Amino acid sequence: MLSVRPKVAELAFHVFSRSLHPELYALHQRRRVERTDYEVQVDITNCGHVVTWRGAGMTICEVATSAQQPLPKRRCLLSRPLKGSRTERAECRGGVQYKTHFQLEPVSPDxxxxxQQQLGTGQTEGLLHRFDASGRMALGALSYVNVETRRKSVLIQAIHTFPDDYAIVKVESLFSIGDNAK
Known part of the structure; x- marks a missing residue:
């Protein structure tokens, strides 16, 4: 299956209070982590990533994808174009807190x-996927997602590169339970 990126102008960021059906996106890498108080599943997809967090009777699903991707409307907490830099947060029942900062950063070719080279050649503990070249550029895009777990929280750091646009998407999200999540 060909796995190239959409244009950065087509990107969107969504947060749901429900999980998404896996048939809605093309999966390239997956990691699942279970802790006593929560579980998290991280998927690198054809357009970005899907993070599904479950704990304290809540489900929060974060999606970085194409704006053209058909997604449900029901239980959507947040839907924004993935442009510029933005910080969002949500307080949910059961003491669940969600915080995210995402940005689309155009950079110089150098x-x-x-x-791109640092992500592609370094030893990584997170998930890494190399996409096929689009034809315009010799190298394909990369997606890297790092997962740092604590007893009551998980920090997700994602970087997605877009060679055709010389752009980098960075997302940092914190899912936590309780006021003193560590």
């Missing part, structure tokens, strides 16, 4: 290739 900076782009430096980031």
């Amino acid at each position: 900076m782009f290739w430096m980031v």
